[in-house]
Amino acid sequence: MTGYNKRETKYPMPVQDPFERSRNFSEVALGYPEETARLEAARCIHCKNRPCVNGCPVAVPIPEFIGKIAEGEYEEAYQIISRASSLPAVCGRVCPQENQCEKYCTRGIKGEPVAIGRLERFAADRHFSRPHTAERPVSNGHKVAVVGSGPAGLACAGDLRRLGYEVTVFEALHAAGGVLVYGIPAFRLPKEIVAREVEELAALGVDFETDTVIGRLYSVEELKTELGFEAVFLGTGAGLPRFMGIKGENAKDVFSANEYLTRANLMKAYEEDAETPIFRAKRVAVVGGGNVAMDAARTAKRLGAEQVSVVYRRGKEELPARKEEVEHALEEGIGFKFLTNPVEILTDPDGNVCALRCAEMELGEADESGRRRPVMKPSSEFEFPADCVIMALGTSPNPLIRQTTAGLATKPRGEIAADEGGRTSLEGVFAGGDAVTGSATVILAMGAGKAAAKSIDEFLRGVVKKP
Numbered sequence: 001m002t003g004y005n006k007r008e009t010k011y012p013m014p015v016q017d018p019f020e021r022s023r024n025f026s027e028v029a030l031g032y033p034e035e036t037a038r039l040e041a042a043r044c045i046h047c048k049n050r051p052c053v054n055g056c057p058v059a060v061p062i063p064e065f066i067g068k069i070a071e072g073e074y075e076e077a078y079q080i081i082s083r084a085s086s087l088p089a090v091c092g093r094v095c096p097q098e099n100q101c102e103k104y105c106t107r108g109i110k111g112e113p114v115a116i117g118r119l120e121r122f123a124a125d126r127h128f129s130r131p132h133t134a135e136r137p138v139s140n141g142h143k144v145a146v147v148g149s150g151p152a153g154l155a156c157a158g159d160l161r162r163l164g165y166e167v168t169v170f171e172a173l174h175a176a177g178g179v180l181v182y183g184i185p186a187f188r189l190p191k192e193i194v195a196r197e198v199e200e201l202a203a204l205g206v207d208f209e210t211d212t213v214i215g216r217l218y219s220v221e222e223l224k225t226e227l228g229f230e231a232v233f234l235g236t237g238a239g240l241p242r243f244m245g246i247k248g249e250n251a252k253d254v255f256s257a258n259e260y261l262t263r264a265n266l267m268k269a270y271e272e273d274a275e276t277p278i279f280r281a282k283r284v285a286v287v288g289g290g291n292v293a294m295d296a297a298r299t300a301k302r303l304g305a306e307q308v309s310v311v312y313r314r315g316k317e318e319l320p321a322r323k324e325e326v327e328h329a330l331e332e333g334i335g336f337k338f339l340t341n342p343v344e345i346l347t348d349p350d351g352n353v354c355a356l357r358c359a360e361m362e363l364g365e366a367d368e369s370g371r372r373r374p375v376m377k378p379s380s381e382f383e384f385p386a387d388c389v390i391m392a393l394g395t396s397p398n399p400l401i402r403q404t405t406a407g408l409a410t411k412p413r414g415e416i417a418a419d420e421g422g423r424t425s426l427e428g429v430f431a432g433g434d435a436v437t438g439s440a441t442v443i444l445a446m447g448a449g450k451a452a453a454k455s456i457d458e459f460l461r462g463v464v465k466k467p
């Protein structure tokens with residue numbers, strides 16, 4: 001049974017019924033049918049100043065591709081998007097459009113903005129629904145190593161291969177895709193979509209070496225000196241979870257969202273015959289308010305939890321998660337405890353988590369991010385029962401690369417220091433994505449991978465001698 005998404009334009013997106021979907025891992029949003037896509041595309045008034053394009057981090061030519069959809073020229077629409085974006089089927093599904101292109105859409109001034117993300121997804125899904133063959137570019141004889149296969153690495157690898165470089169992607173995990181495969185659940189981003197992007201790159205001639213940890217098997221230096229790569233791109237992401245440092249956090253039923261989601265997504269722990277176990281708790285508390293927290297909460301629900309609560313120290317308006325994900329979580333029965341901060345995780349005599357002790361918060365002065373700082377209310381502590389706690393408090397880059405790469409400059413919080421073209425302190429070594437910015441978004445990581453590919457090309461053609 002399907003329903004319709006609440007955050008609606010005139011032409012709603014069909015979605016799986018909330019009750020049904022909270023028990024399966026199939027995609028929630030079902031995509032526009034052709035007729036709806038054309039009607040929605042016809043809402044675009046092709047503004048001369050193109051405010052939507054200015055709101056897009058990679059400047060996708062939005063009115064142009066929407067115009068093609070309105071005319072029924074879907075492949076052309078896809079080709080227009082592809083000039084700026086390497087992952088349209090992914091970005092159409094997971095970009096925070098309400099803070100980017102759609103935020104600036106003129107149609108949104110009096111009513112709903114044009115559903116740009118949904119139209120992007122439509123064009124991409126049409127493209128992939130037809131057989132097409134990728135033409136292998138002729139090699140220019142230069143070898144580039146890409147470390148990490150998330151959106152930054154995939155975008156960099158694709159652009160360089162199209163320019164003729166021989167590209168090898170080294171990935172620590174057994175599957176390529178980064179957070180797109182191990183973090184974002186299949187009910188938001190089906191894994192076949194990421195797999196076909198990877199297959200398309202492989203068909204172009206990009207070589208994928210999975211189960212290969214750079215900094216262990218080879219150092220960054222050895223990629224150049226022993227394996228003969230002339231440039232290296234580091235797109236290693238920010239996979240190291242943060243914790244609160246509160247009492248009880250080391251109890252066995254406390255997980256980082258990264259571990260919990262990796263077990264569910266990459267290792268398919270929800271399947272009956274899965275080799276990787278996952279704790280199917282009854283009462284789950286998820287601490288945090290971003291996309292990761294929503295994904296963890298909705299995964300716990302699908303794994304059979306009777307009560308799932310998102311514990312967030314600010315209010316609903318301040319939730320950093322995509323609006324659509326919050327709406328979907330609410331529809332699926334996820335509870336929210338706003339203005340609430342855990343101060344201790346309580347365990348029973350056997351060491352099992354049994355409750356969360358929290359304090360009530362209120363919003364004080366704005367902090368350096370411009371958001372009002374949550375302040376603890378005196379004598380406001382209370383307990384609520386939980387048998388599993390999932391921490392979704394953000395992540396930092398894994399220290400392995402910086403610890404094993406002499407001379408690689410990093411920032412105080414451990415991110416790799418790189419300029420807007422991805423140039424690091426080391427000659428021939430480039431970086432981009434979450435490894436440089438800390439945890440951010442798919443589109444920013446993809447844009448950084450593309451920018452670095454351009455810099456690598458300039459570097460190897462001798463246009464720029466030293467990065």
Ligand SMILES: Cc1cc2nc3c(=O)[nH]c(=O)nc-3n(C[C@H](O)[C@H](O)[C@H](O)COP(=O)(O)OP(=O)(O)OC[C@H]3O[C@@H](n4cnc5c(N)ncnc54)[C@H](O)[C@@H]3O)c2cc1C
Nearest residue numbers: 148150151152172178179183214237433434440441442445
């Ligand atoms: C659960 C979750 C939900 C999210 N939801 C959204 C969303 O809805 N919208 C959005 O825009 N963004 C979302 N994000 C953020 C987004 O996914 C990231 O910003 C983006 O994936 C970063 O891309 P990246 O290529 O820099 O790194 P990653 O995607 O993290 O990829 C890095 C890759 O490098 C590999 N690697 C690391 N170290 C090494 C090494 N030493 N050797 C070899 N390989 C290595 C890792 O295994 C990984 O595969 C979400 C993140 C998470 C965790």
Ligand code: SF4
Nearest residue numbers: 044045047052105106
């Ligand atoms: S701002 Fe909105 S209406 Fe104007 S061109 Fe962009 S998508 Fe179309």
